[in-house]
Amino acid sequence: MYHIAIIGSGPAGYYTAEACQKQFGDNVHVDIIDRMPVPFGLIRSGVAPDHQSIKGVSRRYEAIALCDNVRFAGHVSVGQDVTIPELQTLYDAVVLATGAPSDTKLTIAGGDLPGVIGSAAFVGWYNGHPDFAELHPDVDGKAVVVIGNGNVALDVARILAKTGTELSGSDIVGHAYDVLANARPSRITLVGRRGPHQIAMTPKELGELGMLERAAPLVSSSDLPPVEEDAHLDSGHRKSVQLLRQFAAKTPDKPLVVEFDFFAMPVAIEGNGRAERLIVERTTLDDQNRSIGTGERYAIPANLVVSCIGYRTPPIPDVPYDETLGRFANVDGLIAPGLYAAGWARRGPTGTIGTNKPDGFMIAERIAVDIPKPAGKAGREGLDALLGKRGVDLVTFRDWQKIDLAEVSHARDGAPREKFVHVEEMMAAREG
Structure with missing residues (x-):
């Protein structure tokens, strides 16, 4: 045996x-x-x-x-x-x-400030994992930044954006449901170092973001490459980019905006004792689609930062x-x-x-x-x-x-x- x-x-x-x-x-x-x-x-x-x-x-x-x-x-x-x-x-x-x-650590200045949470911890909190039951993230009225351009980042943004009615049929744990059903984030921003052609978001998950009760996606058409370049993508990725193009063609008409900020590399998190803003550097891509900083920096309001940059x-x-x-x-x-x-x-x-x-x-x-x-x-x-x-x-x-x-x-x-x-x-x- x-x-x-x-x-x-x-x-x-x-x-x-x-x-x-x-x-x-x-x-x-x-x-x-x-x-x-x-x-x-x-x-x-x-x-x-x-x-x-x-x-x-x-x-x-x-x-x-x-x-x-x-x-x-x-x-x-x-x-x-x-x-x-x-x-x-x-x-x-x-x-x-x-x-x-375990989360891949966000190794930028201010990455350890209160208000900065890894996706494993945040997802574990709303899914009821005992390791993260006492997390207590502050969401109501806050500007939230989600770092990452994959499905985990989409999940986090979607759960934050949903109403209590939308969450009611899920198995979201009670302590998270009570917080999120009554929370009203002021804005949710998805930040990624590269562009639409480099996302790791699948069409189903991306499409869900366009069907929320109180939130609508915002994509800048200037971030999208010429449409003929989509032909080089595989079919699934092409569908995802087509959805981004559809988002870019509409003006958000709902109280909460989920904004895609492409070509934005996080370089620091600042705040007086806790996260208040994310400093990013505008990027461009080299001939191998690697992101390169341009030197242009700007701040994004961020009272809560959820880092979705990988696991270990x-x-x-x-x-x-x-x-x-x-x-x-x-x-x-x-x-x-x-x-x-x-x-x-x-x-x-x-x-x-x-x-x-x-x-x-x-x-x-x-x-x-x-x-x-x-x-x-x-x-x-x-x-x-x-x-x-x-x-x-x-x-x-x-x-x-x-x-x-x-x-x-x-x-x-x-x-x-x-x-x-x-x-x-x-x-x-x-x-x-």
């Missing part, structure tokens, strides 16, 4: 578990270990709360989790409750599928780490004999949720080649014995189903659930 431990219960973790099932059949036991008592990682705490159709993929993961040879082992912190070397003595293979849940995988003790790329050091998923990485922990924060599926199958196939037969290790029995000695209160998928039921039963009218935002509440709910 193969014993495989997967660290992380998000998309990469469950796709890898599914792949191991198909690779080894009944001859495998998989433990999916997560420090949270609740599964699904990015699906629960990263996907925008108003994108419920995307969150539906968790039903596929649930089917995997309920198989006899797969177990969710929540409320277990790797590196604290159990180490990687210890797991390697218990399992034939250990796969790190921890994602990239947190290091784990005893695991080689690539500081430059912000992920575990690996070659095609292999970190060291018997130790692997999958998903964003392997390749960095790129691709969609589905991109993690081939990653998982690649790792399962690699394990089969590297470890042609199991070594008779203790697996989950050994893990349970070790955690029992250390007083770790492991949470199973059946426990999660009780937490899930409690969250659904506590939902406000029209919402799919009301998430618990403290680990203690989650642990108590599994008893009910």
Whole structure:
């Protein structure tokens, strides 16, 4: 019997578990270990709360989790409750599928002022992640700047711009709903170093910005390249730029404006004890589409700055780490004999949720080649014995189903659930 431990219960973790099932059949036991008592990682705490159709993929993961040879082992912190070397003595293979849940730091002057928040923290706050439950961002009446030209920046701007009615059917957590449903930002500005042809925004997400009740997008036609240059873009990117052209052709007629400020490189955040304005430098592009500062600077009012400039995988003790790329050091998923990485922990924060599926199958196939037969290790029995000695209160998928039921039963009218935002509440709910 193969014993495989997967660290992380998000998309990469469950796709890898599914792949191991198909690779080894009944001859495998998989433990999916997560420090949270609740599964699904990015699906629960990263996907925008108003994108419920995307969150539906968790039903596929649930089917995997309920198989006899797969177990969710929540409320277990790797590196604290159990180490990687210890797991390697218990399992034939250990796969790190921890994602990239930490923000890339905004390294400009004033980047650490109060009022400056990374997107992982801000998204975690409105999605109910326990690490960010006490964030308390100040939004009402404020000028908000969102740094970034990708889908995460769009998500942040859209959630900030929506009314309480628009948010009511989402699973946005109660403390964030209470703040955002009653908030009236004075303006939202999306800042990007490059131009419309370099955005990483998909048409669906960009199109949603043009259908909001109280907010309308503003794009300057002078930022758009000649329309004939759109022909060089792939079809999805071309559709996104066409939407920007449509926005530029209209004058915003709603009380809140979401302005796209292209060719603007953040250089400093200023304020008297907290963020008040973002200083940017106007840019141009070289022949390789890299942004170059022109020396022209100006200020954008910014009482709240949300930095959406990328994510990193947190290091784990005893695991080689690539500081430059912000992920575990690996070659095609292999970190060291018997130790692997999958998903964003392997390749960095790129691709969609589905991109993690081939990653998982690649790792399962690699394990089969590297470890042609199991070594008779203790697996989950050994893990349970070790955690029992250390007083770790492991949470199973059946426990999660009780937490899930409690969250659904506590939902406000029209919402799919009301998430618990403290680990203690989650642990108590599994008893009910």
